[in-house]
Amino acid sequence: MxxxxxxxxxxxxxxxxxxxxxxxxxxxxxxxxxxxxxxxxxxxxxxxxxxxxxxxxxxxxxxxxxxxxxxxxxxxxxxxxxxxxxxxxxxxxxxxxxxxxxxxxxxxxxxxxxxxxxxxxxxxxxLFASATTEPGIGAKYSQLQTTYERVDGGYELNGVKSFVSMAGFADYYVVAARSKEETSGPVPTLSFFAVPKEADGIEIEDVWDVLGMRATSSNTMYLRNVFVAKELLFLGSEGFGFFKLLREPHWQVGGYNGVYLGICTAIFEFMTDYLAKKGIAGTDRTAADDRVTQHQVGELDVELAAARALTYEAARLVTESPGSFEANTAIHRAKYIVGELAPRLGSMAIRICGGSTIAKRLPLERLYRDARCGGLMPAKSDDCLSYVGKAALGIDVSKAEESYW
Amino acid sequence: MxxxxxxxxxxxxxxxxxxxxxxxxxxxxxxxxxxxxxxxxxxxxxxxxxxxxxxxxxxxxxxxxxxxxxxxxxxxxxxxxxxxxxxxxxxxxxxxxxxxxxxxxxxxxxxxxxxxxxxxxxxxxxLFASATTEPGIGAKYSQLQTTYERVDGGYELNGVKSFVSMAGFADYYVVAARSKEETSGPVPTLSFFAVPKEADGIEIEDVWDVLGMRATSSNTMYLRNVFVAKELLFLGSEGFGFFKLLREPHWQVGGYNGVYLGICTAIFEFMTDYLAKKGIAGTDRTAADDRVTQHQVGELDVELAAARALTYEAARLVTESPGSFEANTAIHRAKYIVGELAPRLGSMAIRICGGSTIAKRLPLERLYRDARCGGLMPAKSDDCLSYVGKAALGIDVSKAEESYW
Amino acid sequence: MxxxxxxxxxxxxxxxxxxxxxxxxxxxxxxxxxxxxxxxxxxxxxxxxxxxxxxxxxxxxxxxxxxxxxxxxxxxxxxxxxxxxxxxxxxxxxxxxxxxxxxxxxxxxxxxxxxxxxxxxxxxxxLFASATTEPGIGAKYSQLQTTYERVDGGYELNGVKSFVSMAGFADYYVVAARSKEETSGPVPTLSFFAVPKEADGIEIEDVWDVLGMRATSSNTMYLRNVFVAKELLFLGSEGFGFFKLLREPHWQVGGYNGVYLGICTAIFEFMTDYLAKKGIAGTDRTAADDRVTQHQVGELDVELAAARALTYEAARLVTESPGSFEANTAIHRAKYIVGELAPRLGSMAIRICGGSTIAKRLPLERLYRDARCGGLMPAKSDDCLSYVGKAALGIDVSKAEESYW
Amino acid sequence: MxxxxxxxxxxxxxxxxxxxxxxxxxxxxxxxxxxxxxxxxxxxxxxxxxxxxxxxxxxxxxxxxxxxxxxxxxxxxxxxxxxxxxxxxxxxxxxxxxxxxxxxxxxxxxxxxxxxxxxxxxxxxxLFASATTEPGIGAKYSQLQTTYERVDGGYELNGVKSFVSMAGFADYYVVAARSKEETSGPVPTLSFFAVPKEADGIEIEDVWDVLGMRATSSNTMYLRNVFVAKELLFLGSEGFGFFKLLREPHWQVGGYNGVYLGICTAIFEFMTDYLAKKGIAGTDRTAADDRVTQHQVGELDVELAAARALTYEAARLVTESPGSFEANTAIHRAKYIVGELAPRLGSMAIRICGGSTIAKRLPLERLYRDARCGGLMPAKSDDCLSYVGKAALGIDVSKAEESYW
Ligand SMILES: Cc1cc2nc3c(=O)[nH]c(=O)nc-3n(C[C@H](O)[C@H](O)[C@H](O)COP(=O)(O)OP(=O)(O)OC[C@H]3O[C@@H](n4cnc5c(N)ncnc54)[C@H](O)[C@@H]3O)c2cc1C
Ligand SMILES: Cc1cc2nc3c(=O)[nH]c(=O)nc-3n(C[C@H](O)[C@H](O)[C@H](O)COP(=O)(O)OP(=O)(O)OC[C@H]3O[C@@H](n4cnc5c(N)ncnc54)[C@H](O)[C@@H]3O)c2cc1C
Ligand SMILES: Cc1cc2nc3c(=O)[nH]c(=O)nc-3n(C[C@H](O)[C@H](O)[C@H](O)COP(=O)(O)OP(=O)(O)OC[C@H]3O[C@@H](n4cnc5c(N)ncnc54)[C@H](O)[C@@H]3O)c2cc1C
Ligand SMILES: Cc1cc2nc3c(=O)[nH]c(=O)nc-3n(C[C@H](O)[C@H](O)[C@H](O)COP(=O)(O)OP(=O)(O)OC[C@H]3O[C@@H](n4cnc5c(N)ncnc54)[C@H](O)[C@@H]3O)c2cc1C
Missing domain, CATH: 1.10.540.10 (Acyl-CoA dehydrogenase/oxidase, N-terminal domain)
Structure with missing residues (x-):
């Protein structure tokens, strides 16, 4: 490097x-x-x-x-x-x-x-943001309603995007949109545009008052007749996108695996530190000396080690052979395990550490809230499982009709 | 009635x-x-x-x-x-x-x-509040540090109580305190006092900024040389309390079972309503038509029915034979199942319903936060399991030394 | 009575x-x-x-x-x-x-x-046996291939039935068969016949060498041109069956709930007795004194209590209002929880009790094997969950097209 | 090599x-x-x-x-x-x-x-066998009762060993025994002896009629005044053993991880093959096309991938740094996850594949039985969790008093 x-x-x-x-x-x-x-x-x-x-x-x-x-x-x-x-x-x-x-x-x-x-x-x-999701549609590429059409010197975009993280703070929004022209195939012609923050016709609505990941500013963005110069067409090419996603889903699906693994780690470290210091009233022992607590922590440790191993394995496979069957399957496995371990760990950590840990002056309650968001981002936890299950059963997951997008 | x-x-x-x-x-x-x-x-x-x-x-x-x-x-x-x-x-x-x-x-x-x-x-x-828990001690009766001593016409109390729900809003605080005099037994002489809200020496510190159950005002209360008239000694009798708790734990342990069952129900109802209305983009079907979703909802429905059945059964046994072995065991079972189902249900409901449900304009995210609190209140989830396990294994759970209090 | x-x-x-x-x-x-x-x-x-x-x-x-x-x-x-x-x-x-x-x-x-x-x-x-299941079809009523046609004085049956419990020992086999005549609807005309054990054309093939429930003699039965007198047409009426099953599934689905609850109970009782007697080498304590063991037993006790409560509740609802939405849903809940708790309990009991309990001179290993069979009998565990989930989501489970039969 | x-x-x-x-x-x-x-x-x-x-x-x-x-x-x-x-x-x-x-x-x-x-x-x-376990004691090294004492030209051994895999078939039994002489420390002087199969005083009792791993001939062995030449003292040194076990537990704990991972793999492969071939009656689809089945298989696939990753990771750490904290912790993690996944996978595979798979002509039912044995062998599943939990909580697991042996 x-x-x-x-x-x-x-x-x-x-x-x-x-x-x-x-x-x-x-x-x-x-x-x-x-x-x-x-x-x-x-x-x-x-x-x-x-x-x-x-x-x-x-x-x-x-x-x-x-x-x-x-x-x-x-x-x-x-x-x-x-x-x-x-x-x-x-x-x-x-x-x-x-x-x-x-x-x-x-x-x-x-x-x-x-x-x-x-x-x-x-x-x-x-800074570039990613604006794919739409209200009532989610991140389902094949159903996106935001449109573009060719105009002089570029394109004009119209639509609404929700959950646009960094809305108001990114310099560009990479907006996914479908061609206004009819398509014959089952999947629309999807293109992406790097829309500058200051483009006319963009409006950000502040709606981001949510459970967790509150600092992401994932707000709603309206695009009304937004002009985008033709140089800002993503990779200079229309119709790009859906099939790349099917072939090489690792960025969209597994980019943030590290983030949720980080949450898991933060929870686990908080928990073990806290328990090792928490005295058991009336004794000179700490919560870490309790057999049941040790046993529970042991089980969570194994689960965390498993999530870490699968996350790294997936990332290694992506590094070695991006888009391979092995890499794609592994990235969905990792996405699932990390995304669902996080809330489980948060819940168990509060249960084991006890009532004092729900206070906002400690980080655990925030971690518990943030943790629940991983499984909601694409590929959603249950989409991951379906993907992995199909792959194991010999079904061709690279086909559009088997896709959750 | x-x-x-x-x-x-x-x-x-x-x-x-x-x-x-x-x-x-x-x-x-x-x-x-x-x-x-x-x-x-x-x-x-x-x-x-x-x-x-x-x-x-x-x-x-x-x-x-x-x-x-x-x-x-x-x-x-x-x-x-x-x-x-x-x-x-x-x-x-x-x-x-x-x-x-x-x-x-x-x-x-x-x-x-x-x-x-x-x-x-x-x-x-x-309105009467319950002030038992102490910082660094929890609700462990045998270790409470707040003291009382006899003075002219009554008693004087000193100590700190935490998690006093309704602090500042109740008319009386029922405060648990230990006698300042030495005791010989393994368990201190515990007495309770109905301390009027306006008594001198009471100070409420506002610390209640927490994950869930945010509206309970469960704040910290300092008692500094608080005088309590002798008529306000609970049930007119000192040394009352610990053994009643061992014999008849249902109020302390299972009083709020209904509350957490209510949270479970609210989550489940929100989820099924939401899914039945949530359209699957690009189809004329709703999320309720999806086989995986139905299967997942089915599993949660069984768990909720189980929690409800055990909660009602426990309450029925308490009604019929309060303090019986059956009633006491049942109340701990119910406390556990309801207390831990709530956060699991909350987590699963968000997972199944999807990203839009983390918004504060919908009730689910609050339910998810409130839900995590049940298992922290006495008997804590793992104390319940130990209690029930001991009972099943023939160990006498009515003995002080087997108690988690 | x-x-x-x-x-x-x-x-x-x-x-x-x-x-x-x-x-x-x-x-x-x-x-x-x-x-x-x-x-x-x-x-x-x-x-x-x-x-x-x-x-x-x-x-x-x-x-x-x-x-x-x-x-x-x-x-x-x-x-x-x-x-x-x-x-x-x-x-x-x-x-x-x-x-x-x-x-x-x-x-x-x-x-x-x-x-x-x-x-x-x-x-x-x-003694009457029930012969529904067919090889390659299971107990899926709508797909059964055994046929009947009217002949002089009765009916003639042809087909193969598998899993016929008590084959060779029952006095009558109640055989489900479809009319050989074409039907227009989506569901065939199904009728039942009480076929006497000694009828000509019946052959039992001994194939029952299986994991568990080994003493049920659930063998394969061939019916070759078997004549059944018209008086032995079940309830004297053709075309009976499928819709009764949809409306009142409790016998087919929940008849044996008691059996699998019995297995659960037997496992649990074996386990607690065993642990209370099993000395921990080098101490004067027993396995029942161990905190982790108590905690694990506690969790299983709650699960067993839940399975029992749902089984009894379902049976009570069937007694009070057979065929009601509540009874039907409850019976599927009970079938699922009991059917899947049994193998889990068996597995956990062996894990907790230890290596000596896999010996055939103790009953636990048989219970572990028998336990796995419950979830395979109709309604299979996952069919139960789908049924319950649909019911919770407001889907009409009494419709043939929503049925798993 | x-x-x-x-x-x-x-x-x-x-x-x-x-x-x-x-x-x-x-x-x-x-x-x-x-x-x-x-x-x-x-x-x-x-x-x-x-x-x-x-x-x-x-x-x-x-x-x-x-x-x-x-x-x-x-x-x-x-x-x-x-x-x-x-x-x-x-x-x-x-x-x-x-x-x-x-x-x-x-x-x-x-x-x-x-x-x-x-x-x-x-x-x-x-072929060498390992004879450690004793009736009523298990493999708890610190409590073993088989003794040795020095005699002319060697040692004399007395005691009973149970679960001696390959009993009657191995050429040597490596027998763990304690010195008959008093020891002062908390742990007895343990030595090992390579006892030839034909040594006088050895008797094998055939008791191995069990649930699973039936072909291991893990029978009971009586040692009555068995003479062992001094050259057959293991590693030529007495008192060897207990502390090596604490420092380098990987062979005793994790040697067979591969075996149980193999069982998991065999179950998973059987299941996916079976489902891909199993037709859904009345349709031209197979069980592999069912959404719920895919989802369930997906979840099991992730669990298997996790077990494999942790098993390989542990083995790699043992290869790189045997006896290190990391290797020892990892080997206990792997032992647990593989040992408990095996029976869960077996149970789920039967549930998903259906009733026909309990027949002895298919391998699944044997796998289900064999699978339950892994968690019983040292370190037992719950000993693994305690070990891992202690390690995570900063407790020194290399100390004899923290050991499960
Ligand atoms: C919503 C809600 C309402 C409640 N209302 C009431 C009420 O009305 N009245 C009432 O009496 N109680 C109330 N409680 C308190 C409850 O009964 C429990 O006592 C409380 O949850 C604390 O439980 P805990 O044992 O986990 O305590 P914790 O305080 O987590 O644990 C107690 C133990 O932890 C140790 N410890 C505490 N903090 C630390 C730290 N920072 N570092 C290291 N060790 C530490 C202590 O030494 C002690 O051994 C309420 C709790 C909740 C969540
Ligand atoms: C923290 C966070 C950050 C994110 N950042 C980004 C980002 O930077 N860029 C981006 O493109 N996406 C982002 N997302 C969005 C994410 O990728 C998903 O698209 C999002 O979570 C919505 O997923 P969902 O499918 O569950 O959607 P939902 O909106 O829950 O579901 C979509 C489906 O639900 C239906 N539906 C929605 N609301 C209702 C309702 N009230 N009643 C009935 N039906 C309804 C719709 O018809 C549609 O079928 C982010 C999400 C999170 C949680
Ligand atoms: C397939 C298989 C192969 C094995 N191969 C070997 C081998 O080659 N060599 C070897 O040394 N070990 C072998 N083992 C044994 C294994 O290492 C364990 O020691 C064994 O599983 C016993 O474990 P446990 O502690 O659960 O024993 P258990 O015998 O279940 O438990 C020991 C404890 O239980 C008590 N106890 C035992 N039976 C009873 C009873 N009936 N009632 C009350 N209390 C009781 C005892 O007092 C003691 O505290 C094998 C085990 C298996 C399953
Ligand atoms: C202990 C016990 C007792 C029972 N007693 C009775 C009874 O008395 N009367 C009665 O009618 N039923 C009885 N049953 C049967 C039970 O009701 C179910 O029908 C049975 O378990 C089969 O269920 P299944 O759907 O899983 O069948 P399976 O036979 O596993 O599955 C049926 C489906 O699997 C396919 N299939 C089957 N085998 C294969 C294969 N080798 N490869 C690929 N595909 C395959 C078929 O095409 C079909 O779609 C009993 C079952 C058990 C376990």
């Missing part, structure tokens, strides 16, 4: 930042405001280019290193980790493409876009 | 009130303020005397009726149900005693206290 | 017989032979008429009493309980019909059949 | 043998006889020396390779894998010692024993 940043150093950097972020987490959560200070730190550390290849000035992290770094950030402040990942979905997804593979003008346009994107991220220190 | 209130009517009244309370719940939760309006309604409906025997002017509810009524209130607003139960622990525990059983002056004092208590509740419409 | 047998006495009788049966269970299991001696005892005790109305000379048990009696038998020897239930499905299903409700010749035929059936059971001491 | 056997080849060899063994498994299980033919194959393949270092003529497998090879054998026939492992516990435990580390005569004696052992295994093709 460039700038003398090897994997170990990058993970370590994640840890250091995570520790700083953790001191701010409670306040951002309380006020449900975007962690601007955390992002200043990320920017300053050059991390907006973490996924950008080294030859484009980035840090060129691989997916495994990235996952471990994100875990460290997630331990400190999950909402920051989650939103930061939205940016890396954009850059990371492009970074892993072979830009020289496609010949002709399409290849050229793609390359031009990638170069622009990398430059904006690395040198412009610009 | 007096005033033409039979069981069915009382449960129905609970349902009606619960529906009213439910409209106020979100706001009380948001601001973490005590549900004053709900208690005005409870007072007006004569429910402060719900457990007071009819011959003392109360409604004379039995434990089963009470549990079902509380469930209905809990469906609407659990924090109100929980705090209301604190009051009924006090009146209900006294109501079920045979006041004529104890001869002599001790019996007379007991009777006098009971009459005063009932009068205050029914005619004075006074 | 006739003959001075009230509910309590019947349950007690079940207990007594169960204890006798338990002494023979290991040997019947080892050799996979039918428990002839147990059935001699059942016959002698007059129990072949347990479900037959008193006015027809039977004991007229209600469904709740029956369930509890069966539980007691199941504690002693589940295979006997299971096969005995097959007989009672036949008599019990008829017993609960209002024989005077249907006018005309159809009503007359029905009544005649019922009287014959009751007489055979009570006075003839004849 | 010597003889051109690299890791991959060894694992492949395990697979090939496993496939051969699988064809014999049902019969050995049915008759509960020792798989002599399988051991002939193992012997012939040179696998009795699999753990013997290459310089002593063995195959010098590392722990990870061994685990994966054993998994393959376990897929085919778990009882063979389990007993084969008993032999490798003996050779493998010695193989990993640094024989040159201990100076003087003690070091010399150790080396001489090791050389003898390796020679017997590789060239003599001798």
């Amino acid at each position: 460039s700038q003398g940043m090897d994997s170990q150093r990058l993970i370590e950097l994640g840890r250091e930042l995570g520790q700083v972020f953790s001191t701010r987490a409670a306040e951002y959560d309380r006020t449900a405001t975007f962690p601007v200070a955390d992002f200043d730190d990320l920017r300053e550390a050059g991390l907006l280019g973490v996924m950008v290849p080294e030859r484009f000035g980035g840090l060129g992290a691989d997916f495994l290193t990235y996952t471990k770094m994100l875990e460290q950030i997630g331990i400190g402040h999950a909402a920051t980790g989650l939103t930061f990942n939205m940016h890396n979905i954009v850059t990371g997804g492009v970074a892993e493409m072979d830009l020289d593979a496609i010949p002709g003008s399409r290849g050229k346009a793609m390359k031009a876009f990638a170069e622009w994107l990398f430059d904006e991220a690395v040198n412009g220190k610009k | 007096s005033q033409g209130m039979d069981s069915q009517r009382l449960i129905e009244l609970g349902r009606e009130l619960g529906q009213v309370f439910s409209t106020r719940a979100a706001e009380y939760d948001r601001t973490a303020t005590f549900p004053v309006a709900d208690f005005d309604d409870l007072r007006e409906a004569g429910l402060l005397g719900v457990m007071v025997p009819e011959r003392f002017g109360g409604l004379g509810a039995d434990f089963l009726t009470y549990t079902k009524m509380l469930e209905q209130i809990g469906i609407g607003h659990a924090a109100t149900g929980l705090t209301f139960n604190m009051h009924n622990i006090v009146t209900g525990g006294v109501a079920e005693m045979d006041l004529d059983a104890i001869p002599g002056s001790r019996g007379k004092a007991m009777k006098a206290f009971a009459e005063w208590l009932f009068d205050e509740a029914v005619n004075g419409k006074k | 006739s003959q001075g047998m009230d509910s309590q006495r019947l349950i007690e009788l079940g207990r007594e017989l169960g204890q006798v049966f338990s002494t023979r269970a290991a040997e019947y299991d080892r050799t996979a032979t039918f428990p002839v001696a147990d059935f001699d005892d059942l016959r002698e005790a007059g129990l072949l008429g347990v479900m037959v109305p008193e006015r027809f000379g039977g004991l007229g048990a209600d469904f709740l009493t029956y369930t509890k009696m069966l539980e007691q038998i199941g504690i002693g020897h589940a295979a006997t309980g299971l096969t005995f239930n097959m007989h009672n499905i036949v008599t019990g299903g008829v017993a609960e019909m209002d024989l005077d409700a249907i006018p005309g010749s159809r009503g007359k035929a029905m009544k005649a059949f019922a009287e014959w059936l009751f007489d055979e059971a009570v006075n003839g001491k004849k | 010597s003889q051109g056997m690299d890791s991959q080849r060894l694992i492949e060899l395990g697979r090939e043998l496993g496939q051969v063994f699988s064809t014999r498994a049902a019969e050995y299980d049915r008759t509960a006889t020792f798989p002599v033919a399988d051991f002939d194959d193992l012997r012939e393949a040179g696998l009795l020396g699999v753990m013997v270092p290459e310089r002593f003529g063995g195959l010098g497998a590392d722990f990870l390779t061994y685990t994966k090879m054993l998994e393959q054998i376990g897929i085919g026939h778990a009882a063979t894998g389990l007993t084969f492992n008993m032999h490798n516990i003996v050779t493998g435990g010695v193989a990993e010692m640094d024989l040159d580390a201990i100076p003087g005569s003690r070091g010399k004696a150790m080396k001489a024993f090791a050389e003898w052992l390796f020679d017997e295994a590789v060239n003599g093709k001798k």
